[in-house]
Amino acid sequence: xxxxxxxxxxLISGITFGAIYAxxxxxxxxxxxxxQIINFAQGDFVMLGGMMTFFLLKGAGLSYPLAGIFAVAIxxxxxxxxxxxxxxxLRKASLPILLMATLGASLFLSSTSALxxxxxxxxxPPFLGRSSFEMGGVSISPQSLFVLGATFLVLxxxxxxxxxxxxxxxxxxxxxxxxxxxxxxxxxxxxxFLAFGVSAGVGSIAxxxxxxxFYVNYYSGTLIGLKGFIAAVLGGWGKHGGAIxxxxxxxxxxxLSVAFIPSGYKDGVAFVILLLILHFRPKGILGSPFIDSRRx
Amino acid sequence: MLKIKKLTVHYGPLPALKxxxxxxxxGEIIALIGPNRAGKTTLLLTLSGILETTExxxxxxEEDITNLNPHHIVSKGLIHVPQGRHIFPTLSVLDNLxxxxxxxxxxxxxxxxxxxxxxxxxxxxxxRKNQRAGTLSGGEQQMLAIxxxxxxxxxxxxxxxxxxxxxxxFVEEIFTTLKKMNQNGxxxxxxxxxxxxxxxxxxxxYVLRNGRIIKEGPPSxxxxxxxxKDLLFA
Numbered sequence: 001x002x003x004x005x006x007x008x009x010x011l012i013s014g015i016t017f018g019a020i021y022a023x024x025x026x027x028x029x030x031x032x033x034x035x036q037i038i039n040f041a042q043g044d045f046v047m048l049g050g051m052m053t054f055f056l057l058k059g060a061g062l063s064y065p066l067a068g069i070f071a072v073a074i075x076x077x078x079x080x081x082x083x084x085x086x087x088x089x090l091r092k093a094s095l096p097i098l099l100m101a102t103l104g105a106s107l108f109l110s111s112t113s114a115l116x117x118x119x120x121x122x123x124x125p126p127f128l129g130r131s132s133f134e135m136g137g138v139s140i141s142p143q144s145l146f147v148l149g150a151t152f153l154v155l156x157x158x159x160x161x162x163x164x165x166x167x168x169x170x171x172x173x174x175x176x177x178x179x180x181x182x183x184x185x186x187x188x189x190x191x192x193f194l195a196f197g198v199s200a201g202v203g204s205i206a207x208x209x210x211x212x213x214f215y216v217n218y219y220s221g222t223l224i225g226l227k228g229f230i231a232a233v234l235g236g237w238g239k240h241g242g243a244i245x246x247x248x249x250x251x252x253x254x255x256l257s258v259a260f261i262p263s264g265y266k267d268g269v270a271f272v273i274l275l276l277i278l279h280f281r282p283k284g285i286l287g288s289p290f291i292d293s294r295r296x
Numbered sequence: 297m298l299k300i301k302k303l304t305v306h307y308g309p310l311p312a313l314k315x316x317x318x319x320x321x322x323g324e325i326i327a328l329i330g331p332n333r334a335g336k337t338t339l340l341l342t343l344s345g346i347l348e349t350t351e352x353x354x355x356x357x358e359e360d361i362t363n364l365n366p367h368h369i370v371s372k373g374l375i376h377v378p379q380g381r382h383i384f385p386t387l388s389v390l391d392n393l394x395x396x397x398x399x400x401x402x403x404x405x406x407x408x409x410x411x412x413x414x415x416x417x418x419x420x421x422x423x424r425k426n427q428r429a430g431t432l433s434g435g436e437q438q439m440l441a442i443x444x445x446x447x448x449x450x451x452x453x454x455x456x457x458x459x460x461x462x463x464x465x466f467v468e469e470i471f472t473t474l475k476k477m478n479q480n481g482x483x484x485x486x487x488x489x490x491x492x493x494x495x496x497x498x499x500x501x502y503v504l505r506n507g508r509i510i511k512e513g514p515p516s517x518x519x520x521x522x523x524x525k526d527l528l529f530a
Contacts, residue, residue, distance in 0.1 A: 166394065166401060173384040173395045180382030183344055185370030185399035185448060 008138045010255045016144040016213070018251025019151035023206035024228025025235070025243030026158065027199040032238055033175035034188075034195035036095060040102040041082060043225015044109040045200045048075050049207025050216035051113055054122045064127065072204045078109070079200025083193045091189060106221070114218035121215035124208070147209045154205055155244060161198070162240070171195065176289075223267065230274045236284030245285060297322045297483055298343075298374070298452055303352035305335075305342050312338040314507045315352070320452065325474075325484045327494045327515070330504035331527055336487045337379055339504070340454050344376040345369045357451070371399040373451035379460060379487075381441040385430030389421055392429050392440055396447030407447070414443040417473055435466030442470070446477075453477070454485040459493070471497060491527065495519060503527075 024046055031039045052071035056062045062070065086101050093101075128142035162168035174181035174191045181188055207216065210224065227250065228243075235246025250270055257269045277284065298320040305313040313335045320326050328336055341347045343354060345366040354362045356374050384392050393414060397407045415422035418439040424432060429440055438458055445453060458474070459467040467490065475497045478484050488494040495501055495515035503511040503523050511523050518524050 169387060169391050170395060170398060172386060173392075176384050176386050177382045179346065179378055180384060181395075182346060182366040183370065183376045183378055183382065184395050184444060185367040186395065187365070187367045 004259075006259050007256065008136070010259055011252060012138060012140055012144060014252035014255030015248065016147050016251070017210075017255060018248035019148050020206050020210045020224075020247070021227050021231040021251050022244045022247025023151060023154060023202055023209070024224060025231035025247050026155075026240060027203040027206070028229055028232045029238060029240055029243045030158075030199040030202065031192075031195050032232075034171055035087075035098075035175075035192045037087070037098050037102065037192075038229070039196075039199065040099065040225065041106040041109055041221075042199065042203055042228060043221035043223070044106050044113075045075055045079060045203030045221075046207035046210070046224050046228075047113065047216055047218065047221030048078060048109065049204025050124065050211035050220075051117055051122065051207075051218075052204070053208050053211065054124055054216065055117065057124065068208050071208060072201055075204035075207075076197045076201045079196040079203075080193065082200075083196040087192065087196070088189060106225070110218050110221055117218065119218060121217045121220075122211070123215050124211040126212045143212055150205075150209065154202065158198070158202065158240070167194065227270050230270050234273060234277050234284055236286035237288040239284075239286055239289065242284055242286040242288070249285070297357060298485070299355040300343075301353045301355070303339075303342065303354065304350045305338055305347055306350050307338065307347075311350075312507055313342070316504070316507070316509055318502055318509065318512075320483060320485055322483055323478070323481065324500065325478050325486065325498045327498040327501035328485065328487045328504060329489075329491050329494065329501060329518075329524070329527070334504045335507040336504055337456055338507075340376055340378075340456050340485075340487060343369075343454060344374065367399065370448055373449060374454070375445045375448050375450035375452070376454045377441050377445045377456065377458065379456035381437045383429045383432075383437050383440050383444065385428065387429055388426050389429055389432070389440060390425040392444050393421075393447050396444030399448060406449075410447045410449070414446055417446070417477070418443055435462050435469070438462060438466070438470060439473075442473070450482065452483045452485060454487070456487045457489060458486070459488060459490045467493065491524065492519075 024042060027042045027045065028039060031037055049071055052074050053067050056067035056070050057064060082105055086105050087098065090098055090101055126141065126143040127146050132139045132141040162172060170186050171191045171194065174186050174188045178188060231246035231250045232243040233246070234250055235242030235244065250273065253273065254266060254269045258266055300316060300318040303313055303316045304311065316339060330336055338347060342349055345364050348363055353360060356372055361369055361372065384395060387395065393411055394407065397410060400406060420436055421439055421443055424436065429437065432440060442458070458470050462470070471493055474484060486494055486498070495518060498515055500514055501512065501518045502509050503518065511518060511521055
């Protein structure tokens with residue numbers, strides 16, 4: 001009886017975390033669709049988003065919204081630089097080398113963050129105060145609602161960007177048929193460059209959302225990055241919808257697990273899910289354009 | 297218009313093209329024929345900048361375009377319709393055409409006119425303009441691939457096996473359209489297995505085998521030659 005009464009509460013927090021995982025997963029998918037690269041530095045975009053906001057808020061004394069906007073802009077810039085300095089020079093290299101390059105970039109970003117910002121964990125205040133309200137015996141924090149609403153807006157604008165604009169269509173074209181894109185005169189390097197910017201932006205937004213709930217530390221990008229990656233694989237690697245679905249499923253399952261197993265194992269749940277999905281259904285829930293032989 | 301001088305290309309360590317030289321003049325239809333794996337597709341992919349040359353130079357309208365980026369080559373008006381069509385399956389027919397005009401994306405009015413011209417050439421595409429391109433039939437996809445290439449305002453259009461996998465009535469339709477496009481001033485370079493049909497609309501042809509040009513000349517000469525007869529019965 002005791003256990004079951006927690007479930008609605010856990011569900012709420014699971015959905016909130018799910019939204020954040022979905023955002024991180026979308027960052028992975030955006031880059032993978034443009035270039036087939038798995039960007040291991042994705043989690044560091046998330047970490048940097050939280051870190052930059054913290055310092056702009058506490059250090060530079062900017063207002064919360066302003067600090068957030070500047071942080072996102074700085075991380076987008078870092079995303080662009082990551083492409084220009086690491087990925088673009090390796091454009092002729094094979095995929096495994098590119099993966100290693102992103103892993104190296106991830107180590108560089110987290111270590112640099114430790115040197116610049118220190119190794120102590122940092123936390124942001126909730127956006128809308130600390131009070132929460134009760135609904136049907138479940139306490140809901142305005143923070144959760146804000147995260148859900150904002151995630152929805154980000155998803156909507158990402159959808160608009162990739163399906164309604166000329167550049168978005170060109171990005172989709174270069175991911176669905178690289179040769180066709182090359183021969184249509186679409187510069188795929190430019191598309192990958194833009195994908196890194198979008199992905200860094202989405203990642204940093206996730207970072208700003210998660211920091212008030214969780215601490216941000218120089219190494220916290222690794223775990224959140226892996227969770228986002230698992231979300232993207234779980235839903236269907238390479239699909240926007242897959243990352244979103246996978247994110248919410250992962251968030252909810254992970255959160256509900258606390259009711260049944262010791263909470264210390266919570267982070268392990270995601271990896272068990274990854275192992276299960278890789279073994280039984282590698283293409284994910286919605287199917288993956290990269291793994292399924294029938295593309296889209 | 298296009299001059300290829302002693303072009304050598306390697307696929308990994310293996311030579312795929314050996315000292316290929318070739319000339320295409322304004323207004324011509326040039327056929328490139330040869331057995332499978334002769335290097336025909338390699339030649340087109342090299343001309344459009346996808347593959348790198350080992351030796352030799354490529355000149356397009358007196359300008360050296362050897363090893364330029366594909367999108368630079370496209371913006372100069374040398375357009376390649378690849379084998380297997382390579383349309384964008386998740387985009388609509390109209391969006392596919394728009395992507396063809398990527399290098400000319402600032403010229404809104406020219407794009408509108410271009411789309412009208414393509415619809416006039418291939419009325420089927422107009423009927424299906426809002427459909428996902430992946431749902432089109434093979435023949436319609438080939439029309440779309442050609443239509444998309446026309447959106448880039450080509451000076452010289454290179455087609456890699458436009459008849460591949462198409463029903464005979466579609467093949468005829470495509471070739472009739474190609475001839476019409478040529479009469480409107482477009483220079484064409486066609487790589488084909490359909491030797492008779494291709495040579496029937498061509499001004500000149502080249503025969504490629506094992507990465508070398510082994511014969512060139514007007515269609516009548518090629519059709520009578522032993523090399524072509526070997527090819528046809530091989």
